[in-house]
Amino acid sequence: MFLKQERKNGMRYGAVDIGTNSCRLLIAEADAEKGLNPLHKELDTTRIGEGVNHSGLISADAMERTIVTLRRFQEKMQEYGVEKHRAIATSAVREARNGDDFVRRAWEESRMKVDIVKGEEEAGLSYLGVKQGLKLERSPLVVDLGGGSTEFICPEEKLLLSLPMGAVRATEADMYAAQIGELLAPLGKIKDQLLNRPLVLVGGTASTLAAVKLGMEEYNAELVHGAVLSRAEIGDLYNLLERMPISLRRRLPGLQPERADIINKGTLIVLVIMEVLGEKEIIVSESDLLQGIIYLLMG
Structure with missing residues (x-):
């Protein structure tokens, strides 16, 4: 405590x-x-x-x-x-x-x-925030999908990995699924160690997907926290976003207008991660790096 x-x-x-x-x-x-x-x-x-x-x-x-x-x-x-x-x-x-x-x-x-x-410290702070804020029966694999990097954390399996891909970076480089898959190769090699662990995502892409799924006109962190999204639901959202011009995405309930240009690639990263791991669903956590920082300050 x-x-x-x-x-x-x-x-x-x-x-x-x-x-x-x-x-x-x-x-x-x-x-x-x-x-x-x-x-x-x-x-x-x-x-x-x-x-x-x-x-x-x-x-x-x-x-x-x-x-x-x-x-x-x-x-x-x-x-x-x-x-x-x-x-x-x-x-x-x-x-x-x-x-x-x-x-x-x-x-x-x-x-x-x-x-x-460093990426490793960032990952540790995110994991601490999730562990304190989300009560799960089993220790999770936490994925912190940011704008420039993505961290994968599961201390029980001695996994602490930071990869140079995120929603902004993937958008600027116009990454496609195969490129993202190549970057995720280190994760694919150890996926068997991560079987049956809850997959928890933190970051703007994850919370946005939950908010869009829930059709939020006004963002509600309490409803987003703990939301579960299936791979099929995320795939449907990705297809919807890809069909939409950016002008329509900016008006989509649950999607911040400022995120409209990067949400597609962020969603694609989520889908490729789930495919590499063979996961069928994700849990979204609103408790993340920020809470982790404060828990450490509290001592």
Whole structure:
């Protein structure tokens, strides 16, 4: 149990995730009974990874967009009286040649200290968030499908794998199923070890698929958390999305307009993962890396 000391009850924590596609903020309060009581959560599609795959650099515009968001997140944490927080940057920033420049500017212009984390640490934080937030009979295989990378985590099988593919990267490279399958070859070699484990997905693609399936006009995290989608349902959604022009996708209930250009490739990645593993369904978790960061801060 993470709440070992009574004095931590009521303490407020913040977590910031600077991903390839979006920046996310979670503010939560330590709760002796529930473990974590979310107070505020928001997302801003800053797309810091735009073009990094081709140029190797974070563009000036993407850097500026992200720093503006970090300033707002910092103000929000002050407003809520956050006592401890951590901000991490993942795939795009760790791969960009000017990632350190971004970290420096983030501190100078928003007073946000940003840690660039390796894929393995990112994976571990996601797994911790899932384990604490989703009660399952058996330890799962957790897949964190991001914008620039995808992590696969199952500590019981000593699996901790980070692969350079995500919804933004696959869209920019116009990846097709066979290319994604080639990248997943390391996973295919150990799929027999992962039999009968629940397949849990976290990240924007997974939550979007659940929201679209449920026809959400307004996003409801409680309904998305724990949602189960079959391979057939995801295949039907993929076919629907492929037939739609982007103008219609932007108006589809459950789909954020800012995600309309990358959801198709993200969905294709999910389908190929399920095919490689021979899985028939996924479970979507809203508890992920952000919650993992806070659980570690709680000590």
